[in-house]
Structures are given as C-alpha cells and as structure tokens.
Amino acid sequence: KRKEIQRLGVENGLDARLFHQAFISFRKYIMESSSVSADLHIILNDICCGAGHVDDLFPFFLRHAKQIFPMLDCMDDLRKISDLRLPPNWYPDARAIQRKIIFHAGPTNSGKTYHAIQRFLSAKSGIYCGPLKLLAHEIFQKSNDANVPCDLVTGEERVFANEDARQAPHVACTIEMCSTNTPYEVAVIDEIQMIRDPARGWAWTRALLGLCAEEIHVCGEPAAIDLVTELMYTTGEEVEVRNYKRLTPLTVLDYPLESLDNLRPGDCIVCFSKNDIYSVSRQIEARGLECAVIYGSLPPGTKLEQAKKFNDPDDPCKILVATDAIGMGLNLCIRRIIFNSIVKPTVNEKGEKEIDSITTSQALQIAGRAGRFGSSFKQGEVTAMHRDDLVRLREILGEAVPPVRAAGLHPTPEQIEMFAYHLPDATLSNLIDIFVSLSQVDGMYFVCNIDDFKFIADMIQHIPLNLRSRYVFCTAPLNRKEPFVCTTLLKFARQFSRNEPLTFDWLCRHTKWPLAAPKNIKELIHLEAVHDVFDLYLWLSYRFLDMFPDAVLVRDIQKKLDDIIQIGVCNITKLIRASQSAAAPGTDLKSYGRGSLANRLLREGLLTQEMLRQLESEWQDQHRNGNEEKEKIEPCPNSVEFLFIK
Numbered sequence: 001k002r003k004e005i006q007r008l009g010v011e012n013g014l015d016a017r018l019f020h021q022a023f024i025s026f027r028k029y030i031m032e033s034s035s036v037s038a039d040l041h042i043i044l045n046d047i048c049c050g051a052g053h054v055d056d057l058f059p060f061f062l063r064h065a066k067q068i069f070p071m072l073d074c075m076d077d078l079r080k081i082s083d084l085r086l087p088p089n090w091y092p093d094a095r096a097i098q099r100k101i102i103f104h105a106g107p108t109n110s111g112k113t114y115h116a117i118q119r120f121l122s123a124k125s126g127i128y129c130g131p132l133k134l135l136a137h138e139i140f141q142k143s144n145d146a147n148v149p150c151d152l153v154t155g156e157e158r159v160f161a162n163e164d165a166r167q168a169p170h171v172a173c174t175i176e177m178c179s180t181n182t183p184y185e186v187a188v189i190d191e192i193q194m195i196r197d198p199a200r201g202w203a204w205t206r207a208l209l210g211l212c213a214e215e216i217h218v219c220g221e222p223a224a225i226d227l228v229t230e231l232m233y234t235t236g237e238e239v240e241v242r243n244y245k246r247l248t249p250l251t252v253l254d255y256p257l258e259s260l261d262n263l264r265p266g267d268c269i270v271c272f273s274k275n276d277i278y279s280v281s282r283q284i285e286a287r288g289l290e291c292a293v294i295y296g297s298l299p300p301g302t303k304l305e306q307a308k309k310f311n312d313p314d315d316p317c318k319i320l321v322a323t324d325a326i327g328m329g330l331n332l333c334i335r336r337i338i339f340n341s342i343v344k345p346t347v348n349e350k351g352e353k354e355i356d357s358i359t360t361s362q363a364l365q366i367a368g369r370a371g372r373f374g375s376s377f378k379q380g381e382v383t384a385m386h387r388d389d390l391v392r393l394r395e396i397l398g399e400a401v402p403p404v405r406a407a408g409l410h411p412t413p414e415q416i417e418m419f420a421y422h423l424p425d426a427t428l429s430n431l432i433d434i435f436v437s438l439s440q441v442d443g444m445y446f447v448c449n450i451d452d453f454k455f456i457a458d459m460i461q462h463i464p465l466n467l468r469s470r471y472v473f474c475t476a477p478l479n480r481k482e483p484f485v486c487t488t489l490l491k492f493a494r495q496f497s498r499n500e501p502l503t504f505d506w507l508c509r510h511t512k513w514p515l516a517a518p519k520n521i522k523e524l525i526h527l528e529a530v531h532d533v534f535d536l537y538l539w540l541s542y543r544f545l546d547m548f549p550d551a552v553l554v555r556d557i558q559k560k561l562d563d564i565i566q567i568g569v570c571n572i573t574k575l576i577r578a579s580q581s582a583a584a585p586g587t588d589l590k591s592y593g594r595g596s597l598a599n600r601l602l603r604e605g606l607l608t609q610e611m612l613r614q615l616e617s618e619w620q621d622q623h624r625n626g627n628e629e630k631e632k633i634e635p636c637p638n639s640v641e642f643l644f645i646k
C-alpha cells in the first residue's frame with residue numbers, strides 16, 4: 001500500500017490494475033507453495049524475526065510479476081508498437097499527394113450523396129465508400145446505368161463491370177474494403193459521422209486518412225465538420241465545407257397516432273425490437289390491412305423486395321413496419337414516420353443490456369426518411385404512437401447533435417503479429433487486451449471496441465491455427481447472438497485447421513440444404529441464420545480461396561435462400577400466428593426469454609430440436625472418446641461450444 005512501492009511498480013510497468021493482480025498472485029504463491037526459493041525464504045524469515053523490512057520483498061515480487069506478465073520485460077518495445085499517436089503516418093501513399101477534402105454537410109435527404117456522386121461520375125476514376133452493402137449496390141447500379149463502368153466490392157462479393165474481370169476505373173465498396181494503395185481522381189466517403197461508431201469507426205478514419213485520391217468528398221452530419229477539419233489540419237490538407245438544406249419539409253405532428261386504426265397509406269411504424277415488429281404487424285393484419293416488414297437481419301434481396309412492394313403505387317400494401325434498419329440505404333416512399341417507442345435496447349461497454357432513449361442523431365436519421373425527395377410524398381411527417389413518447393420525441397428532435405469528438409482506430413494485423421513475437425505464449429484475445437491497455441492515442445482518436453474480435457478469438461482459441469489465419473477468422477462479420485452462425489464458424493475453423501477444404505457438399509450437409517419455406521417464426525429466424533452462414537462462407541472464400549473453393553455454388557444457393565425467405569416474410573403474419581398458437585395459451589411472443597437456456601433457444605428458433613439432439617450426441621461422443629476434446633474446450637469456458645455443451 002505504500003506510495004513509494006507503488007511508484008516503483010509503475011516505473012517497472014505495473015499500473016494499479018497489474019500491481020493488484022501481481023500482488024494477489026505473489027501472496028498466493030508464497031502461501032500455497034510447499035517450498036519457496038532459498039533467497040526468498042531467508043528474506044521472509046528475516047522479516048518475521050524483525051531483522052528485515054517488508055520492502056526487501058520487492059525484487060522477489062517484481063521477479064514473480066515478470067513471470068506472470070512476461071510483457072513487463074519488453075514494455076518499451078510493446079509501447080512503441082502500440083503507439084497509435086500518428087495515424088496519418090500509416091498511409092505514406094496518401095501523404096505523398098496533396099488531397100483536397102470537400103465536406104457535404106446537411107440533414108438527411110438534403111442531396112449530400114447526390115452531389116458527391118455527380119462528381120464521382122464525371123471523374124476519370126473514382127471510389128465510393130459506404131456503410132452498407134445496399135448503398136454500395138445502389139451506387140454500383142447508378143454508375144453502370146449512367147454508362148460509367150463501375151465494379152462492386154463488398155466483404156462477400158466482387159462484381160466486375162468488365163466481362164474479362166479487368167478492374168474498371170470506378171468502384172463502389174463497403175468502407176472496410178476500400179483500397180488505400182490505388183490512386184483515384186475522386187473518392188466519396190459517405191455517412192462520415194460514423195467515424196465515431198464504437199465498433200466500426202476505424203474504417204472511416206482509415207478511409208479519410210488513407211485514401212489516395214486528389215479529391216475526397218465526405219458526406220454526413222454537420223456534427224462531424226470540426227473533427228474532420230482538425231484531422232485534416234494534421235495532414236496539412238484543405239477542407240471546403242458545402243452546406244445543404246433538406247429538400248422537402250419535415251413536420252413533427254402535435255398529435256400521436258394513438259391507435260393503429262388511424263393508419264394511413266404511406267405510414268411507416270418504427271420499432272426497436274423484432275418482437276414489436278411481430279406484434280405490430282399482426283395487429284395491422286387483424287385490421288384487414290397489408291404491411292411490408294423490414295428489419296436488419298433480413299437478406300438484402302428480401303429487404304429490397306419488401307421496399308419495392310411498399311413503394312409500388314399499384315400494390316395494396318401501403319404500410320411499412322420496420323426497425324431502424326431503414327435509417328440508411330433504402331429508398332422508401334414514406335409519408336409519415338411513427339415511432340412505436342423511443343427506447344432502444346443496446347449493449348454497453350461492459351456487455352450489459354441497457355435500454356436507452358434514442359439519440360438526437362438516430363431520431364433525425366429515422367425521422368428524416370419521411371417525404372424523401374423524388375418519392376410520391378412531397379412532405380414528411382413524424383409522430384409517435386403514444387402521447388408521452390411524442391412529448392419526449394419532440395425534445396429529442398429539438399436538441400443539438402453533439403459534435404463528433406474522436407475518430408476510431410483499430411490495431412493492424414502487423415502490430416498484433418509483432419506483439420505475438422514478443423509474447424509467444426499469450427492468446428490472441430490477451431494480446432488484444434494488452435495492446436489496448438498499452439496503446440497510446442491522442443485526443444482526436446479512440447481505440448474501437450473489439451469485443452466481437454475477442455469473442456471469436458476466445459471461441460476458436462483451442463483450435464490450432466497460425467496467427468495470420470486466426471486474425472482473419474476473428475475479423476469475420478459475425479452476429480454473436482446467433483448461436484447457429486457461431487457454431488458454424490467454429491466448425492469452419494476446425495475443418496480449416498485440419499487442412500480440409502470446405503466444399504459445397506460439406507456446407508450443404510451442415511446446413512441441411514435444400515431448405516423449405518418457413519412455417520413459423522422460429523424457422524424464419526433459422527433461415528436468416530443460414531443466410532448469414534453463407535455470407536460467412538463467401539467472406540472467408542475471398543480470404544482463403546483454396547480452403548473455401550465453392551463460392552460460386554454457395555452464392556447460387558444463397559440467392560435461392562433469399563427467395564425462400566422472401567416467401568416467408570410475405571406471409572409473416574401467418575408465421576406469427578402459427579408461432580403464437582404453438583406457444584402455450586396466454587403467452588405471447590414477448591414472453592420468450594423465460595425458462596432454461598435450451599428451451600428458450602428452442603422457442604426463439606435459434607436452436608432446433610435436431611440441433612439440440614446433435615449437440616447432445618456430440619457431447620456424449622466426446623465423453624466416450626476420452627478427454628481429447630474436453631481438454632481443448634476447458635481452457636476456454638466462454639466459448640459458445642462450451643455454453644452449449646453445458
């Protein structure tokens with residue numbers, strides 16, 4: 001507890017947290033070991049006899065600390081590697097040219113992207129970087145329709161405008177995929193305010209600092225202007241701001257909807273949970289109205305199909321029920337946005353579930369979808385379902401959007417590789433933890449939350465893989481909440497580590513393809529998860545061509561699956577009814593979530609009876625086959641595999 005000793009600890013790389021952990025471990029070592037080393041024994045004896053001072057223990061304590069935290073011996077090197085203070089220097093190609101930054105700032109539906117894209121189309125070469133596959137697709141389509149050959153690059157897809165697969169001078173991509181080595185005349189970075197996103201912000205920072213283009217057109221909320229200007233100050237590049245106003249008026253109504261009886265054509269009800277989507281669409285159906293449904297986990301084809309149905313003036317379906325997935329990337333003819341609620345469940349930094357009011361930025365983004373320019377509605381309206389929510393919604397919409405203060409960063413594979421060289425025995429997840437705790441960033445940046453990365457790292461820790469491959473697996477896009485997708489990733493990694501190519505047949509066997517149209521919500525959710533599994537396969541196929549050789553066939557069945565899901569979503573109210581009647585009388589979909597984990601997963605459709613049986617038999621096999629598998633699992637009690645088996 002003495003200050004001098006704590007200071008000595010800090011000088012030797014032990015901050016308060018490490019000091020405490022080392023202290024506990026040292027005490028345990030002394031108390032529990034049957035024989036301590038002779039020199040330590042003598043010191044302890046001297047202290048007990050009053051002939052020594054407790055401070056004499058410090059060298060032994062430090063020796064012990066270095067054993068349990070090997071990084072203490074190479075702290076200077078590690079600090080240097082994890083120094084993230086000058087990100088502009090990571091991109092020498094961009095630093096070698098003089099770039100001009102044009103910031104298109106304004107609210108939603110003000111023509112920001114439109115103007116940036118006009119410049120993109122008129123340039124000799126260009127790159128569009130967007131936050132979503134759907135947006136990249138839209139620009140790819142627009143560009144080719146305007147006779148400007150443009151390729152498409154997303155994590156799971158490459159489409160070449162030229163038949164001979166020669167690169168076209170233009171490309172539309174998801175932002176994580178943009179190249180920082182290829183020179184372009186014009187680059188467009190859309191939705192720049194996402195640079196503050198706790199998980200994905202690093203991709204915007206990388207694009208902004210690293211794209212090699214003479215003109216960089218940045219589109220987004222005015223709240224990001226100051227940060228972008230400051231960042232560009234460090235690179236010595238000029239920023240020109242162009243401000244835009246909304247193209248159509250948007251009115252916040254002074255009355256709530258109150259009842260679904262008051263729905264009108266062109267209405268969109270925004271919910272923040274799938275259960276609310278189910279319950280609202282069922283109530284709409286009970287009133288004899290048809291509705292389209294859009295939420296995040298639907299495949300892109302299904303989302304577009306539902307959007308088309310809702311937009312089509314000749315289709316009787318004139319009501320949309322959606323999550324905030326509509327906030328970006330879809331052209332929808334919405335007259336009025338109705339917030340079903342204004343609270344959104346989120347997961348905080350500690351991984352705990354929290355329910356919070358939506359932010360002003362989110363509310364504006366969603367509300368702004370009403371009265372889209374060019375749609376059949378020239379004016380947008382916004383309201384809430386309930387009166388109390390409307391009062392709060394007005395307040396939220398009236399607040400200023402806080403300025404974006406910092407840009408995200410992410411350790412590179414090279415940095416992690418260098419860490420691994422210094423700390424060969426640490427797990428990848430530990431390497432990341434140590435990296436984050438040692439990393440130094442300056443005030444304009446923050447280190448992104450890498451929980452998804454660590455989740456996968458822990459899950460596949462027991463599978464022997466080289467560090468590069470392990471790193472790639474950990475960056476795979478994965479929804480942690482889908483156990484079927486998680487277990488499949490685990491199987492992919494295991495098969496990969498055995499050097500056995502993951503063939504089309506293997507995948508079909510594993511996913512039980514071909515699959516039938518869903519009969520209830522549980523089956524629909526499972527199909528969505530299978531769609532994600534195919535995405536995962538395609539994503540990996542671009543990184544490990546030899547091991548995931550059947551991308552063409554998988555893309556084919558993924559398209560078919562999208563069609564099957566479309567059929568399911570067209571009949572979603574039927575599926576909801578089927579699920580409700582299967583549930584015990586008096587329970588509704590909201591009561592999902594009670595009972596044992598296995599039962600809950602079964603009810604939610606995340607696990608089928610068949611999967612449960614398979615897991616049970618695998619577990620029993622593992623027991624029968626001795627401890628071989630068990631040994632692999634035990635060091636990693638957080639893995640999904642472990643949770644399931646338990």
Ligand SMILES: Nc1ncnc2c1ncn2[C@@H]1O[C@H](COP(=O)(O)OP(=O)(O)OP(=O)(O)O)[C@@H](O)[C@H]1O
Pocket residue numbers: 106107108109110111112113114115219247331372373374
């Ligand atoms: N000058 C214009 N001429 C024709 N169409 C336009 C023009 N400006 C914008 N639009 C159309 O209006 C719609 C909204 O424009 P745009 O997508 O550029 O808005 P935005 O400000 O980028 O909005 P968001 O924040 O939602 O991305 C688009 O369909 C776009 O094609």
Ligand SMILES: [Mg+2]
Pocket residue numbers: 112113114190219
């Ligand atoms: Mg836009």
